[in-house]
Amino acid sequence: MRSPNRWVAGLVLALLVALPGVARSARTDWRELTVGHFHLYSTLRDSATRDVARQLQAFEQTVGLMLQSEDRLPDVPTTIYLLDRDDFANYAAPRPGLGGFFQEERYGNLIAVDADMPSSGLRTAVFHEYTHFIERSTSTLSLPPWCSEGYAELFSSVRIVKNTIIVGEQPPTARWTTNAGEWIPMERMLAVKHSDAEYNDPQAKSQFYGEAWLLVHLLLFDDRTLGRPTNVYLRNIDRGVPEPESFKDAFPFDKAGLDVAVHKLIASHRVRTLTLTFKDPVAVESAAITRLSAADADVAFARLIFLLGRPPPIVRPLIAAALREHPADPSVWALAARIAAHEGATIDVGDQVTALGGGTSNVGLRIDLAAALMAQGGKEPEAKRVLTLLDDVVRDTAAPIEAVQLWADAARSLQAEPARLIAVLEPASARVPHDTKVLEALAVALERRGDKARAKAYYERMVRVSSDSSERAWAQMQADSGRLQNDASSSPKQ
Numbered sequence: 469m470r471s472p473n474r475w476v477a478g479l480v481l482a483l484l485v486a487l488p489g490v491a492r493s494a495r496t497d498w499r500e501l502t503v504g505h506f507h508l509y510s511t512l513r514d515s516a517t518r519d520v521a522r523q524l525q526a527f528e529q530t531v532g533l534m535l536q537s538e539d540r541l542p543d544v545p546t547t548i549y550l551l552d553r554d555d556f557a558n559y560a561a562p563r564p565g566l567g568g569f570f571q572e573e574r575y576g577n578l579i580a581v582d583a584d585m586p587s588s589g590l591r592t593a594v595f596h597e598y599t600h601f602i603e604r605s606t607s608t609l610s611l612p613p614w615c616s617e618g619y620a621e622l623f624s625s626v627r628i629v630k631n632t633i634i635v636g637e638q639p640p641t642a643r644w645t646t647n648a649g650e651w652i653p654m655e656r657m658l659a660v661k662h663s664d665a666e667y668n669d670p671q672a673k674s675q676f677y678g679e680a681w682l683l684v685h686l687l688l689f690d691d692r693t694l695g696r697p698t699n700v701y702l703r704n705i706d707r708g709v710p711e712p713e714s715f716k717d718a719f720p721f722d723k724a725g726l727d728v729a730v731h732k733l734i735a736s737h738r739v740r741t742l743t744l745t746f747k748d749p750v751a752v753e754s755a756a757i758t759r760l761s762a763a764d765a766d767v768a769f770a771r772l773i774f775l776l777g778r779p780p781p782i783v784r785p786l787i788a789a790a791l792r793e794h795p796a797d798p799s800v801w802a803l804a805a806r807i808a809a810h811e812g813a814t815i816d817v818g819d820q821v822t823a824l825g826g827g828t829s830n831v832g833l834r835i836d837l838a839a840a841l842m843a844q845g846g847k848e849p850e851a852k853r854v855l856t857l858l859d860d861v862v863r864d865t866a867a868p869i870e871a872v873q874l875w876a877d878a879a880r881s882l883q884a885e886p887a888r889l890i891a892v893l894e895p896a897s898a899r900v901p902h903d904t905k906v907l908e909a910l911a912v913a914l915e916r917r918g919d920k921a922r923a924k925a926y927y928e929r930m931v932r933v934s935s936d937s938s939e940r941a942w943a944q945m946q947a948d949s950g951r952l953q954n955d956a957s958s959s960p961k962q
Contacts, residue, residue, distance in 0.1 A: 495765035510550040530744040543899035550583035565670030568593030575870035596624035618680030636741035644678030655723040763793035802836035809843035854878035886917035
């Protein structure tokens with residue numbers, strides 16, 4: 469077997485070409501905690517870290533169940549990074565002025581928050597981002613910015629009192645003014661896009677978020693007669709109906725009337741709240757908190773910045789530092805190989821695959837190596853190695869969805885038997901009901917086996933759950949094609 473040191477040296481060389489500088493390496497205060505499907509990396513003290521986990525669990529058991537609109541939450545982990553301000557601002561945050569953000573990933577969701585903000589703001593930021601996760605994971609509607617952000621603001625201010633949660637209070641960060649020149653008229657609020665200044669400028673966005681909270685509060689909480697018109701309006705927008713027509717079709721007043729209603733809510737100094745009770749006790753005291761070494765924290769941080777899609781000049785110093793600090797750790801080698809392959813480098817991991825062989829140990833390492841192999845083309849030699857790494861892993865119906873997808877991509881490239889693919893993909897599709905890549909692979913396997921009706925049904929499900937108009941059009945074309953007609957087999961539950 470090749471010398472690990474020579475292999476690491478080759479990786480470092482591939483990663484450090486034209487390296488602009490050396491990464492900060494002083495993450496000495498990190499700890500990690502896993503509760504349910506929440507995994508926290510935190511720079512807070514142990515008690516504060518447990519408190520965040522406890523409140524997340526309480527939120528999920530009450531508000532989370534209430535917000536699920538169509539499908540179950542996907543069975544993927546949610547990783548929350550409570551970072552110090554320097555790491556958050558200099559590496560993680562996609563733009564200035566944020567206190568936290570949510571990034572939806574196919575195989576797990578990422579929430580990163582500035583942990584140096586006051587505790588009330590920290591809690592609000594975490595709940596805001598987790599609301600985005602629930603909304604995007606269980607609804608197929610593409611919501612306009614005012615609704616998506618106002619919805620998340622509405623549920624960000626939940627307050628836990630014993631075994632109850634109070635929803636609807638004004639978030640501590642919500643600010644607005646009715647002064648002329650600063651107030652955003654409702655006609656403009658409804659038209660704001662993600663690229664507009666109201667959404668991105670640090671000064672303007674405070675007013676936008678505050679008014680978004682007011683507007684959603686009015687439509688969903690304070691005037692119960694507006695719930696149905698709001699639903700009609702949002703569905704029209706999602707179908708591509710122009711915004712002015714969508715509004716006129718849904719609401720019994722014009723946009724000036726909506727302005728009047730929002731101002732009346734402000735003048736009343738009263739908003740409706742909702743109290744929810746959670747049945748199961750929320751206890752996280754028994755969950756172990758592990759203190760991370762600076763080297764382990766650097767590895768975890770490098771993975772976060774890579775998964776966030778930050779550019780190579782930011783990612784490279786972080787993984788290079790982790791390699792220097794962990795020269796004999798296979799997990800670090802695998803992550804470095806994955807990053808290098810993602811950047812286009814050719815990395816030979818054959819010896820490492822042979823050393824691991826089959827089995828279910830070191831699943832994270834296996835996934836990183838498999839991802840490195842598929843990033844290098846996924847042709848026959850690489851695909852066979854991926855199956856070696858993951859065959860045993862995917863036999864478990866609770867296997868990580870990323871392992872399932874990497875295995876399925878490799879199996880399809882090798883023309884594996886449809887029955888073999890269906891046995892793995894069908895349980896996975898129930899766990900991640902909005903993952904269109906899993907649905908597509910399953911539909912193709914069913915069609916290859918001759919099960920036309922079930923293949924058609926999975927293409928139709930792609931049409932229902934996809935947020936990509938071109939993907940929806942492609943899936944509809946497959947479902948309508950002549951090759952899938954006239955079969956009376958059973959169909960999956962829609």
